Amino acid sequence: MSTTADVIVVGAGIIGAACAYRLAERGLKVRLLEAASAAARGSTGKSAAGVRVQFTEAANVLLSWHSIQEYRQMPEAGYRPTGYLFLVPEEAWESHLRGVELQRGLGVPVEVYGLEAAQRWFAFEPEGLAGATFGPADGVVDPHGICIEYLRRARSLGAELHLETELLRAERRGRMWRLDTSRGAFEAPVVLNAAGAWAGEVGRRAGLNIPVQPARRMVFATAPLPQPLSGPLTIDLSSGFYFRPEGERLIFGKSNPADVGFAEGMDWSWLEPTLEAGMLRFPWFERLALDHRASWWGYYEVTPDHNPILGWMPGVEGWVNACGFSGHGVQQAAAVGRLMAEEIVDGRARLIDIDALRYERFSRAVEALERHIV
Template sequence: MTHYDALIVGAGIIGAACAYRLAERGLRVGVLEMAPAPAMGSTGKSAAGVRVQFTEATNILLSWYSIQEYQAMPEAAYRPIGYLFLVPDSQWEQHLAGVELQRSLGVPVEVRDLEAAQEWFSFSPIAAGLEAIRGATYGPADGIVDPHGICLAYLRRAREMGALVHTETEFCLAQPTKTGWKVQTPKGWLEARVVINAAGAWAGEVGRRAGLSIPVKPARRMVFCTAPIPQPSWHPLTIDLSSGFWFRPEHDRLIFGRSNPADLGFHEGMDWGWLEPTLEVGLARFPWLEGCNLDQKASWWGYYEVTPDHNPILGWMPGVKGWVNACGFSGHGVQQAAMVGRLMAEEVVDGRACSLNIDALRYERFLEDAKTREKNIV
């Protein structure tokens, strides 16, 4: 029976970052991935945005430290196109409080009035059926990356230090032992001192197969894509906080979307019925979108992994020996993966993450009914 110091479930960007940093610390690392190759789940289907504009310090720093790592990583293909938040009046004061916190942590963020916010394109501050826009914030260090490239780079580095990646190998069952866990796969049993649950949208099911209750559910998300635009221009990834509609440039096209909070569960395929309610609010705010044609074949879907408070679950499972959670990122996994890998290596090797206080994101918050208060959830 093969024995690992750390066995990671999931070869997406979170699992890959954990594998790299744990192998770097000298551990014998294994990675289980049920797909034929890494990064075929949420990582490969991400809209690829990275941002620091959160309202809680832990989220701000998870993203900021990760972005700085991506900046120095050629495989990340980091492009600082920025994030532009259009903020309605009802959210303006809390949003400005978030900017103050971001700046206090050394993060570059600008506050813009309505005129300055329209530097790249026009929008209707007052639109039928939507709350009026009061102003905007812009993060010049926010941008986009190549999640697939990052994931493969981390796994390559992990392999160079001895880690083994088992693709087409499903996590079927796990049983606690005196020294850790015994894990069943279709290819046989494995032993591990520590299991790290980085299974993304499947993290709740992975927990269930180990006899654990982990509050992570899949949520389907649509990414709609336009046909090529005659005169494309680069501009920030833009989010209308009054409706949740977002869009950004993708080469000579635009991609756009809007979360459907009711679309929970493992439902596969494009939900074309969600296109109309998405475009309804998008066109109201950005009338010029009417001149863009949709490319159905270029559009895609993927899963978010959502928790009750839409924030990740990080660290040791309370009362359970040898089980670590790194899951439930609710759409923020790509932008926080680099730092999460470092922190989970500290959690496993040193006994507790020390580079950043992650107590607000530990499992215990659900036991204490102390869910995180992050406001900038899209």
């Protein structure tokens, strides 16, 4: 016997949870399939929890800005506007300021600082830098709290969550998708792929080519500091090194572009190049001790242009993608939930123009590249 619904959402991370809530809010019968034994066990639960509006593509700016507005109203989100500080190298300063102009034109707050003023929070070596930008509405949230609250809201509206339910294969049969899983068969006219780092594999099991692959990321944590620090998540754009205060500690990291695929566990060999990059800009990092037990790892879900894939799959009836966020899923989930409900119920998303993020862009000669990737 197959279980039927109006929409089947694959993945119960923060994106799938937000989409399920908004779809159920529109009166649809929704079922969420999650391969893990609990929700928010993938990228959501392993996120560094930052939210920011400082992007270079309009769609990304608006996705984050609309989401931040929603998180501000959610006690479960734990939103704290601690800010993001970008330290910008000389060769990128002109293009970075064009990004600031775009952000301000879209109505989001961004401030420009000289190098001396930017050291109001943390000291750094200014060599090679031209200036800094600060987003006062940027900050941190509780991704797990947001995800669980969206799931609670979805279930209160009739949505059903099926844990330990791995998608094995999917095929279109007439007007319905049939999904064979480890817990039986499900049928629905619409499938929403919100499987995070597994979104590419979910596509393959449906016979679809969805260019999303996992990329492992390390988040290192210091031992408790003698005196806790406060300030923004700070990013040195010349190296990609970032850090932010987290309670009595600092957490920090730097993406390894070669670390792709489903490798598991901490890559301690990446600590040395990460610290080398950090100490060049922040020499005081040399005095900090590391806490191995407080450090963790997780997956980004990356696309070729580091932008998400949103909306109907071209040439495939009833398949919708909301995946490939390349590290930005937590900060954009609230808006994506609303957009996917519009896309599925109304036929097209309206809240934000997502045409630049649709699958069709991969067939064009030029792809929009988001420059602010951390």
